[in-house]
Amino acid sequence: MSRTGPRTKKLNRREYLKTTAAAGVAWLAPTIIPASALGRGGTVAPSERIVLGGIGIGSRGTFDLNWMLPEKDVQFVAICDARKVRREAVKALVDKRYGNTDCKMYPEIREFLTERPDIDAVLIATGDRWHAEATILAMRAGKDVYSEKPSCMTIAEGRAVVETARHYGRIYQTGTQRLSEGPFVSAIELARTGRLGQVQTVRAHIAPWDAAEMSHDWLPEEPEPLKDVVDWDAWLGPCPWRPYNSTYVRGGWRGHYDFHTSCIGEWGAHTFIQSQAGIDALNTSGVEYHYVKNATGDGMVVKFGNGVQMVLSRGDQYWHGSCGMRFEGSEGWVSVADGYPKPEVSSTELLEDGEKLLADYLERTERPMNHVRNFFDCVKSREVAVANPDVMHHGMSTVHCANICMWLKRDLKYDPVKEEFVNDPEANRLRTRAQREPWII
């Protein structure tokens, strides 16, 4: 895709190709210039294509990739992963899609970022521990980033993502795709516009299969694979070292303090941001966290500066499906979760209003109800994406504060402007973790 500055050379090269061919200078290389390179045959010309790479693509990343690959102005060219089996799986998927063998594989992220200046944007779908680290390295290298969630391990990491995006002028989208789905947006707009009256409570789903309490145990040591098969040091990245066990790399990292943001982060990364969008709190985080004596945080009340309380809910008594939320106002309520063709509401009038508000939203924002498309459009326009770094950071700060509340087993007060707990040195120590060398960002 065209860029300013040094990358203008790339644009000029492409434009030169197009211009010379169009001028009938066929003798230059008539058989080398395919119609697709010129933007014919329903394809997008190279100068308008977003060159995409991937970092850490597993099951969720493959879902994202299958969502992105059909976009005609996107061309996926390379995968970087510490695991050989995953590198090869992504290459096979991409090569099959394009009918060639062009997808390149890289085991090491720094080498990948250095050797591929042609890549405009990256999809990052590692585990929690690497999301912010990879994001920051990629943005410094000039890439725009679509990162899966939970997008940071600590409050400090989230802030670092915000600052890095600003420093290098990068586009960023966190994978909270429900901010780009009609039923969710409709519910958010009903709450945000006051159609529910004064919203007093919002209920946010947390993952029902995990706990907030995290393990510090090490799994039994197994022989470390060859570095080319699994680069264990790179897999660990900034996290504390521990001996290799294949369970971790096959998804068993969940539940471990060093690698995971708990059941609260697992779905709170979605539902807290969704909830904060409906109460106009995307530019802040919760200010009070009330401890609940259970293993999950189910029932925890988080208060925001505007007086609205968010209640963490592990069950689905307020909705039916995953990543649900429910806004309760003085004049009605609305619930929504995955699989809903339209929100559940307290009165049919609200449903009609919700449809109108969604239409208004679409007209006002002129953006599609398609999260990855919103990202790619912003890569081209350089406009801020819907789930931009500030949105991610403020939502994830609420997640981290709720986790710290559970870990310290007591109530907390947080100042979202200073980004510190109020008169609470013990809690403040948990806002960050020293990163392991050389993965210090």
Added chain:
Amino acid sequence: MRTSVLGLVCLAGLLYAVPSLTRGQESKPSDQNQEAKLIAVLQSDAPRKAKADACRLLAQVGTKKSVAPLAALLADEKLAHMARYALEPIPDPAVDDALRDALGKVKGRSLVGVIGSLGVRRDTKAVGPIAALLKDSDPEVVQAAARALGSIGSPPAAEALERAWDATPLAKKIPIAEGLFRCADCLTSHGQRDRAVAICDRLIKEPTPFQVREGATRKARLLRQEQAKGL
């Protein structure tokens, strides 16, 4: 709001300005007992896992008493990271002294870690020795030094980075730019907007990586707008 956000930037970009916020903390008696037991683990023949756990807990309850036992691990390749994990949040200047002392003693990855922790703690006394490392033969040490100087963000740190920027070829400029961006943020939050604008103008001047120019151009424009409004 903008002033508040700017005030956060040092904490932020810099991952960890935590210690300065917790300085002066008094530990509870129960924590003191726990700390003594954890220090004993560090000084025993306990296995690596037990010592790593001790470090993790000392990150929460450690005081000045823990500094020397933890600093003794900074040269231990297997435990150096966990020693820093515990040291970084301890609210006592003895940590800065210990890390600075380790600068001249540790090598390789451990040195990269120690430099990083000094940056996290924004130790202004470390500017001189860290600035000298901008000329180190190990690129990871140079990059760590640039980030740390940026996190410290003082005028002398900015001057060291500016000299390095001018002397660094285009292909290796980004780590220095990272340091200068952090400096610009810190200087802005301390009211030195003119100095921050000058840093941005330097970053914009060719030859410069495209992403550095884009970010610096935007930041310079915002800073000038704020100046014009008298903010």
